[in-house]
Amino acid sequence: MMNCYNEMLEGDRVREPYAMLSEWIETMPVEIRQMKQAEAEALFRRIGITFAVYGEGGDPDRLIPFDMMPRVFLQAEWRRLERGIKQRARALNAFLRDVYGRAEIVRAGRIPARLVYQNDAYEKAMANFTPPRGVYSHIVGIDIVRTGRDEFYVLEDNCRTPSGVSYMLENREIMMRMFPALFRNNRIEPVDQYPELLRRTLVSVAPRKCEGPPTIVILTPGHYNSAYYEHSFLANLMGVELVEGSDLFVDGGFVYMRTTQGPKRVDVIYRRIDDQFLDPLCFRRDSMLGVPGLMDVYRSGGVSITSAPGAGVADDKAVYTFVPEMIRFYLGEEPILRNVQTWTLWKDEDYRYVMANLKDLVVKEVHGSGGYGMLIGPRASKAEIESFAERIKASPGNYIAQPTLALSTSPTFVNEGVAPRHVDLRPFCLCGDRIELVPGGLTRVALREGSLVVNSSQGGGVKDTWVLTE
Amino acid sequence: MRLKITHETSYFYDPPAQGLVQSLRLTPSVYEGQRVADWTISVSGGQRGAAFRDGAGDWIEGWTVRGPVQEVVVSISGQVETRDTAGVLRGHRESVHPLVYLRPTPATGLDTALRDLAHSAQGEDGLDLAHRLAAAVTQAVAYSPGVTDARTTAAEALALGQGVCQDHAHVLIACARERGLPARYVSGYLHSSRDGQPHDAAHAWAEIHVGPLGWVGFDAANACCPDDRYVRLGSGLDADDAAPVRGTTFGTGDESLDVRVQVEEMEQ
Numbered sequence: 001m002m003n004c005y006n007e008m009l010e011g012d013r014v015r016e017p018y019a020m021l022s023e024w025i026e027t028m029p030v031e032i033r034q035m036k037q038a039e040a041e042a043l044f045r046r047i048g049i050t051f052a053v054y055g056e057g058g059d060p061d062r063l064i065p066f067d068m069m070p071r072v073f074l075q076a077e078w079r080r081l082e083r084g085i086k087q088r089a090r091a092l093n094a095f096l097r098d099v100y101g102r103a104e105i106v107r108a109g110r111i112p113a114r115l116v117y118q119n120d121a122y123e124k125a126m127a128n129f130t131p132p133r134g135v136y137s138h139i140v141g142i143d144i145v146r147t148g149r150d151e152f153y154v155l156e157d158n159c160r161t162p163s164g165v166s167y168m169l170e171n172r173e174i175m176m177r178m179f180p181a182l183f184r185n186n187r188i189e190p191v192d193q194y195p196e197l198l199r200r201t202l203v204s205v206a207p208r209k210c211e212g213p214p215t216i217v218i219l220t221p222g223h224y225n226s227a228y229y230e231h232s233f234l235a236n237l238m239g240v241e242l243v244e245g246s247d248l249f250v251d252g253g254f255v256y257m258r259t260t261q262g263p264k265r266v267d268v269i270y271r272r273i274d275d276q277f278l279d280p281l282c283f284r285r286d287s288m289l290g291v292p293g294l295m296d297v298y299r300s301g302g303v304s305i306t307s308a309p310g311a312g313v314a315d316d317k318a319v320y321t322f323v324p325e326m327i328r329f330y331l332g333e334e335p336i337l338r339n340v341q342t343w344t345l346w347k348d349e350d351y352r353y354v355m356a357n358l359k360d361l362v363v364k365e366v367h368g369s370g371g372y373g374m375l376i377g378p379r380a381s382k383a384e385i386e387s388f389a390e391r392i393k394a395s396p397g398n399y400i401a402q403p404t405l406a407l408s409t410s411p412t413f414v415n416e417g418v419a420p421r422h423v424d425l426r427p428f429c430l431c432g433d434r435i436e437l438v439p440g441g442l443t444r445v446a447l448r449e450g451s452l453v454v455n456s457s458q459g460g461g462v463k464d465t466w467v468l469t470e
Numbered sequence: 471m472r473l474k475i476t477h478e479t480s481y482f483y484d485p486p487a488q489g490l491v492q493s494l495r496l497t498p499s500v501y502e503g504q505r506v507a508d509w510t511i512s513v514s515g516g517q518r519g520a521a522f523r524d525g526a527g528d529w530i531e532g533w534t535v536r537g538p539v540q541e542v543v544v545s546i547s548g549q550v551e552t553r554d555t556a557g558v559l560r561g562h563r564e565s566v567h568p569l570v571y572l573r574p575t576p577a578t579g580l581d582t583a584l585r586d587l588a589h590s591a592q593g594e595d596g597l598d599l600a601h602r603l604a605a606a607v608t609q610a611v612a613y614s615p616g617v618t619d620a621r622t623t624a625a626e627a628l629a630l631g632q633g634v635c636q637d638h639a640h641v642l643i644a645c646a647r648e649r650g651l652p653a654r655y656v657s658g659y660l661h662s663s664r665d666g667q668p669h670d671a672a673h674a675w676a677e678i679h680v681g682p683l684g685w686v687g688f689d690a691a692n693a694c695c696p697d698d699r700y701v702r703l704g705s706g707l708d709a710d711d712a713a714p715v716r717g718t719t720f721g722t723g724d725e726s727l728d729v730r731v732q733v734e735e736m737e738q
Contacts, residue, residue, distance in 0.1 A: 100525075103567065117569035127525025128565040250491050251534050253519030281493040281716040292718035293491040293519070296532035300520035 005148050005408040006420055017072040017468060020186055025418050036178055040066050043174050065461035071410040071423055071443040078467040081152060082437055084336030087327060089140040089429040092159055092314045094330035096136035099313060100126045105329050111322045116313060123275060123310030125282055129299050132205040133433060136308040140429045146408040153340045153405065159315040160307055161272050164442040165428045166230035169194060171464040187469040189439035195237035201432035202268045208301035214267035216240040217257060221273045221289045231272050250293035255303045268304045275309045317366045317400045318344060341403055345396040354401040358385050361401045376452060378404050407452055412445055422446045424454045439467035471698040472736040473661050477546040485723045486538035492717035495704040496546050497529035501562035503555040504701060509548030515539060527564035528704035550701050557695025559677065559685040568679040571652035577708040578644040581625040588645035596651060596680035600688060607642045607690040636709050638690040639676040652679040655712040656687060659701040661733040671731040677705060
């Protein structure tokens, strides 16, 4: 077991952010705790928050485990994180604007052209087109881990359609319902303004040809999608329509939605479907999920699509290694949040190092997500390492490797009481006419003792995330 | 050369379609080799929506037709002043980086035979290599209509050793990319002065990006570089991506179509 930063304890001393909670845990009888846990579960079931896990058989809709013990940040800690997150979101959008325009960063030799232009996520249909306000990624989900009191690392950026914000909102809602006293006795920054901030962000990127207040919709692939609950949840909270591709159509130079009162023009589409399915006339011809002709309307200023197609070129694991460079290049600032040291296996030198040290490293697919297709060296068997090495040999360019980080732990309810479990954090940064960040995010926790994998598909749970006011 | 083009496509729907949406890349490119004197696109019963120049320099128009509709006619007519630039696409405004065109697509995916063909040619520089690759493709794939169809891949066409202009372009693109030269598919018209069959007038070729010259056209089907008999419309990673017409029809009926293309030389 490596030495990890415990967010609650420094030696024997309880750290300030957890002072009150520590007392709360100690004074809560076991029966009450068990009753409350059951109550929380029932609430989640009733609300219907589930997520889908594929490839394991059984009912794919699972309840995501909720841990009642919040994860807490001090105001000062959060301020620094906030500056770092906003800085990163600004740089990522500047990068997207640049690589779909003049590509100064490539001309300046600060990032290899190949990584940008031969990237599958680079959409040539977006070249020479600037979306409203020059924003490409309107919701940037940045996965952050902590390794020390002041040490925060960015694990990855999500510039396309990051999910999980519904958990951030629901976790808070349920905690407030179950433990109102906790919220009376602690000054905790609210997060429930998120849907309104998201709506304002979407309004602020209305297309050039929009007249009057913009009509916003959320475009979902449908109820088979693992994040469908979140799509309908956000539509509800923002008071906008949740639509599928077949509910929308192009007529002349605009997009309309079918309603009982006849067609209604749509101005901003918050899409939760992938680029390749957006429009069969521009991308995959066999897509039944999208809207034929959408991209032509978009590129002529008749509708806005958030996030912009092609935003994914900023967030793959190879481009990730250049984000600190983007921050220096576009903003002239030093990165506030650190990147994890990353070996890129298409470089001979890195390849040799990684292959010789697989047992100590985490190896990930460049385009993988959700904790699938990765190797955690220290936790893998010899046979697993060997079979993974074969996969790497077959296409080294598909992999990157990172050191195994000593993720911080946060106190978590387990059968025996409270125990430290590893956590990460995904805040959701909104980019429109302004850059906004609600104080909080989604804390994911690896519920299995010693596990470092927080993905819900791999046995992770979630927690409410508190930022204390001064 | 001043070329007069008439291009009419009639779509028939049985039972009538509930509507259609099309994205048309049917306007000649603007570069030193051609100047558009006049150009009209019309879609019967249709409404023109989006109209813009994309990053690859192509002029795109979105059209929609409300149903029910039994027949839709897409008519293009116009005149283009062309000049021989020896295939070089000089003065063409575009902003897509050439490296984008190294990406393989399903139609241009490699197999052993394509790799062998790609490596059979040697050149002193990029331009020389591109010429030799084009010559090798002309040799390897005989012009023979009716053997392949719109879905035939480069690998399949090479295995057959026969094909039409689309296949020549796909094979050449696959080989050029294998040799590290960005390559793309170009659709357009060709004025064939000698045996001018109307169905030959819609044409396709490849462009290869070479060193200081930039994009240069290669027509392996006719063993030449495009000259003033060619009218360039637009480009893409392969035939599907460069298609002059992409459309979706709403409805359950059958679609049949009739295409007439004519390219005539005008007296000066």
